[in-house]
Structures are given as C-alpha cells and as structure tokens.
C-alpha cells in the first residue's frame with residue numbers, strides 16, 4: 499500500500515504546495531483521492547500512468563479538491579480512453595461535470611459512472627474491488643464532505659493495512675469510530691494552534707486538534723496535510739501535533755510513503 503502526495507496545500511496553491519490530490523496504490527490498484535486544479539499535470543510529472551486510474555474519490559466539491567476533475571477526464575478522452583471511470587463524490591458532482599461538458603462542447607468517449615454520496619451520518623461502503631474496500635463517512639465542513647477509509651483485501655495471513663483521509667473538517671469526535679486504529683491517518687491541519695478560533699469559524703483543524711484526533715483514535719501514524727500557504731516553515735505544525743501524538747509526519751508534494759502494517 500503506497501501513498502503518493504500530489505498536492506498538500508490548502509485552498510491557495512503555492513510553488514511548494516499545490517492543492518489537494520493524492521494517490522493510494524493498493525497492491526497495484528490505484529485510487530485518486532481529490533483532484534484539485536493541476537492534478538493531471540502532477541500525475542504526469544510523477545510518471546503515474548494517466549489511464550491507469552479508473553476510480554476517483556472526491557471528498558467535497560470545493561475547488562481546491564475538485565476543479566481538476568473535468569480537465570483530467572477530458573485528457574483521458576483525448577488520449578483514447580475506452581475504459582469506464584468510477585467517480586465517488588458528494589451529490590452535485592455529476593451535474594457540475596455534465597454541465598461543463600455540455601456548455602463547453604466537450605464530451606468523453608467512455609462511461610462516467612457516478613456514485614454520489616448523500617448521507618449525513620454513519621458510514622457507507624462506496625467502492626470495492628479485488629484489492630480494496632472504501633468506506634465513506636461524513637465530516638464537518640461548510641459543504642457536504644466525506645472522509646474515506648481504504649482497507650486492503652487480506653492476502654494470506656497478513657493483517658489488512660488501512661488508510662484514512664479526512665479533509666476538510668472541523669474538529670469532531672464523530673469520526674473516531676471510522677478511523678479507529680488505522681495504520682495511517684491523513685488529516686487536514688490548515689492552521690497552527692494560535693488560530694483555533696479562525697479554524698473553528700472556517701471549519702478546519704489546527705495541528706493540535708489533528709494530533710488529538712490521532713491519539714483518541716489510536717492510529718499507527720498521523721500525516722498532516724492541507725497546510726495553509728501562510729506556513730513557509732511547517733515545523734511549527736509538526737511540533738504542535740506531536741505534542742498530542744508523537745508519531746506524526748507532514749505531507750509534502752511528491753512524498754511517496756509506504757503504508758506499513760503496525
């Protein structure tokens with residue numbers, strides 16, 4: 499299970515951190531999680547084959563997580579794609595994509611299979627294949643937003659590895675049952691602790707709150723992502739999260755990380 503970070507910044511992209519996108523490779527099956535503007539460029543830059551993606555998970559429809567999808571789907575068509583693409587996204591994604599394609603005279607020559615999420619509590623299995631399962635659960639944000647837990651289908655006697663992604667969200671203990679004990683938890687950490695009031699207003703997390711969630715959930719490792727452009731030296735965020743949960747790292751664009759069994 500290998501995670502590749504394509505974008506680790508918050509809403510404002512910078513030269514160092516682009517907006518949210520990442521790839522989880524589960525025993526050869528690749529999931530694209532979030533698709534900010536420029537994601538297709540990052541896919542090519544990291545030499546991840548564009549047509550090898552058949553499943554896209556979108557946490558929410560804010561532009562810094564979603565605006566790259568029409569371009570990516572269009573490029574897949576231009577490159578001759580015939581295989582379908584599964585898009586798992588909050589309700590409204592289909593209307594946005596179909597409206598863009600119809601008003602701009604674009605189309606794709608393959609099937610787009612939308613699985614739109616529209617539930618406010620509990621968790622739902624939103625995808626499964628021979629390699630992994632994906633369960634979604636609601637987060638707390640200004641628009642409907644979902645976290646994802648990806649679990650490897652067990653092979654032999656190995657314990658299945660698991661990975662959870664929660665971005666964007668305000669602090670909520672409601673997510674704890676869904677991320678309990680995962681091997682790696684990737685959580686947004688938009689602000690440092692001194693901006694907790696702003697974080698609450700904008701429904702984001704501070705680094706300390708991210709660390710607190712990781713500790714409460716008893717995860718193996720914590721990764722901070724969705725870092726505000728104001729933090730040129732993000733060690734501050736790392737220190738603040740580590741004060742609650744020691745085994746913490748910070749995402750960086752281009753980071754490739756093996757998700758290890760605990």
Ligand SMILES: [Zn+2]
Nearest residue numbers: 508509562666
């Ligand atoms: Zn965001």
Ligand SMILES: [Zn+2]
Nearest residue numbers: 558560639666
């Ligand atoms: Zn957002």
